[in-house]
Amino acid sequence: MATSPTGQKILRLAIIGSGNWGSAIAVLIGANIKRQPSIFQNEVRMWVFEEEVNGRKLTEIINQDHENVKYLPGIKLPDNIVAEPDVVKAAQDADMLLFVIPHQFVSKTCQTLAGKIKPDASAISLIKGLSTETGKIGLISDIIKNTLKIECGVLMGANVANEVAQQQYCETTIAFRNLRHGEKYREAIQTDNFRVSLVEDVTWAELCGALKNIVAFGAGLIDGLYGDKAGNTKAAVIRIGFMEMIDFAETFFPGGYRGTFLESCGIADVITTSYGGRNRRVAAAFAAQPNKSIEELQTEMLNGQQLQGPGTAEEVNAFLKQKNAEDDFPLFTAVHRVCKRDMKPQDLIAQLRDHPVHRSNTQHKSL
Ligand SMILES: NC(=O)C1=CN([C@@H]2O[C@H](COP(=O)(O)OP(=O)(O)OC[C@H]3O[C@@H](n4cnc5c(N)ncnc54)[C@H](O)[C@@H]3O)[C@@H](O)[C@H]2O)C=CC1
Ligand SMILES: O=C(CO)COP(=O)(O)O
Secondary structure (H helix, E strand, C coil), X not given: CCECCCCCECECEEEECCCHHHHHHHHHHHHHHHCCCCCECXXXXXXXXXXXXXXXXXXXXXXXXXXXXXXXXXXXXXXXXXXXXXXXXXXXXXXXXXXXXXXXXXXXXXHHXXXXXXXXXXXXXXXXXXXXXXXXXXXXXXXXXXXXXXXXXXXXCCCCHHHHHCCCCEEEEEECCCHHHHHHHHHHHCECCEEEEEECCHHHHHHHHHHHHHHHHHHHHHHHHXXXXXXXXXXXXXXXXXXXXXXXXXXXXXXXXXXXXXXXXXXXXXXXXXXXXXXXXXXXXXHHCCCCCHHHHXXXXXXXXXXXXXHHHHHHHHHHXXXXXXXXXXXXXXXXXXXXXXXXXXXXXXXXXXXXXXXXXXXXXXX
């Protein structure tokens, strides 16, 4: 076991995932831990779902050229970030595991890792999405926690990956039930331009990160229909969506702290994704090109990156149906129906006219 001169264990990190966000966070972490050799081991293994790019393996490109040319082109990765195609080899020696893969791949990845990681490791999920694997809607951090039998917190925030990788100033929210773990992750991640707020409300922070993708997709539909001439309409969609996020959390996951919605993971992430996210961009194209499916647009526009909003809208809709609560969440429901082409994007607004927030005496309980 590596220890510092004062006898402290020197911690090893692993990044499980290497898409747009995984690569961006690797830029920050690689540079950051180099400055803290008494706390963190220099090498960080990053699991890469192997693929060929221009006739070369992506791991080989990353390890030789220090750039993820497919998912974060144009940005250098620090040389202590080591791409590893075997997820077990990437994770087995790590004390701190950062999960950052599209949410549909989490269960399988965790099952591969179960029993093969350090029993006293901890994890943090940077994944924005929900799980439906138990037949009920659940948190991705719970899948990680329950499958690997380790503590798992979340990092959620207004963090469009390309901007983070360019080291533009922004904020994020780290949530851990055990704040001591959260502090370690903050030490590894926080930089002058990536400021971390630490909270204990894991559940609502994670719900914010997942649900805002549905709202941003709705906001993108307005952009696609009306361009930049409908600022008021887009603001209404964002606000109504934000209110549905709060109601969803309070109704189905009671016990959180309303202030969580005012953290970077809440209002700020809804705004940035509704203006600069992939969900917004693909939704705008989807509204403007009625003959194309989301899958076609994702392939054409995102070069292998994965959209999370439509999948989350579908999962949330299935859950709302089970609870007979579709009508209580008109925006979530309408976005799902538009994604399935069961409803025209133009009809989204009609679904919002009689929204619960416009009925009498609906002033929202104060945050
Ligand atoms: N990109 C962004 O700006 C941000 C993304 N996030 C979240 O981070 C999570 C990961 O997204 P990104 O890093 O953007 O990924 P991405 O959408 O850029 O890339 C897709 C990734 O999935 C991998 N993949 C493909 N098939 C796979 C399989 N069968 N098993 C495992 N991995 C496979 C690809 O190799 C690639 O690394 C998502 O939940 C997203 O919502 C959160 C904040 C910002
Ligand atoms: O989560 C994000 C910004 O915080 C990124 O959102 P998109 O997946 O829509 O790009």
